[in-house]
Amino acid sequence: MNWDDLRHFLAAARAGQILGAARRMGVSQSTLNRRISALEADLGTRLFERSTSGSALTEAGSRLLKNAERMEAEALRIRAGLAGPDTPLTGTVRIGAPDGFGVAFLAGRIGTFAARHPQLTVQIVPAARNFSLSRREADVAVTVGRPSKGRLRAKKLTDYTLGLYASADYLDRMSTPRTRDDLRNHTLIGYVDDLIFAPQLDFAVDLPVKWQSRIEVSGATGQYEVARAGAGIGILHRFMAEDDPALVQVLPEIVLTRSYWAVWHESHHASRRVRAVVDFLDEAVRDARSCF
Known part of the structure; x- marks a missing residue:
């Protein structure tokens, strides 16, 4: 059994389609198909059911x-054991994160990490969604709350707080709410309910008021921009809104607390790239602890 064929198989299995896997590996679609066909011939069995919508595992x-992932994990462990502490990190590492953290916090700091590892390509995917670590949609994911399922390892990064914010212009036009009941007279900004990708983001459950959004945006950065533009009152991350002179906190007694975690697949526990990313994330939030 050829290990290179297995690597191509792993990429296709995780991507769910040949074309996407080929792009991720930097090879042609025909090369990936040839590798998988060779593996199927070697094993004497079909590994994928191919269709126009993708490739499903048989x-x-x-x-x-499962066996290939164990082999991959062992290969990573051997490589990590042979590499000295001064061996440069190479290849590509992908970090998936909620859009608020990924754009407003991590993007402005990732240059420090890249400078430390000049031979490493760093990808940030800031998106309001969950990332499948088993399918390698990311090597490390920053999650809101600790995942409870999957073969995952996790490290808590920090707690963070959210409050109610609006632009000074909006409050001048509509008046500043003095009590929680006053919110009924205001335009409220929140998530699109059926696109909430983590239960911890359903803020309305924990608010001491009834929150009926009139403007709904699926991501934290979008909600921030809507509030900043003067359209209403939003539940915004403190690290995004607190130092923005365009925004004013209202009803400051209303505070929500959530937590960010760094999460990676257990098969990557020996990966020096993954370990370096997790250590950097921990360092970055620790240095900026007061802003959360």
């Missing part, structure tokens, strides 16, 4: 995936 493919 029962044999699902069994092979």
Whole structure:
């Protein structure tokens, strides 16, 4: 069994489609197809059911995936054991994060990490969604709350707080709410309910008031911009809103607390790239603890 064929199989299994896997590996679609066909011929069984919508694993493919991931983890462990502490990090590492953290916090600091590892390509994917670490949509994901399922490892980064904010212009036009009941007379900004990707983001559950959004945006950065533009009152991250002179906190007694975690697949526990990212994230939030 050829290990290179297995690597191509892993990429296709995680991507769910040949074209996407080929792009991620930097090879042609025909090369990836040839590698998988060679592996299927070697094993004497079909590993994928191919269709126009993608490639689904067969029962044999699902069994092979588990074994291949163990082999990959062992290969990573061997490589990490042979590499000295001064061996430069190379390749690509992808960090998935909620859009608020990824754009407003991490993007402005990732240059420090890149400068420390000049031979490493760093990708940030800031998106209001969950990332599948088993399918390698990210090597490290920053999550809101600790995941409870999957073969994952996690490290808590920090707690963070949210409050109610509006622009000074909006409050001049509509008046500043003095009591929680006053919010009924204001335009409220929140998430699109059916696009909330983590239960911890359903802020209305923990608010001491009834929150009926009239403007709904699926991401934290979008909500921030809507509030900043004077459209209403939003539940915004303190690290995004507190130092913005265009925004004013209202009803400051209303505070919500959530937590960020760094999460990675257990098969990457020996990866020096993953370890370096997790250590950097921990360092970055620790240095900026007061802003959260």
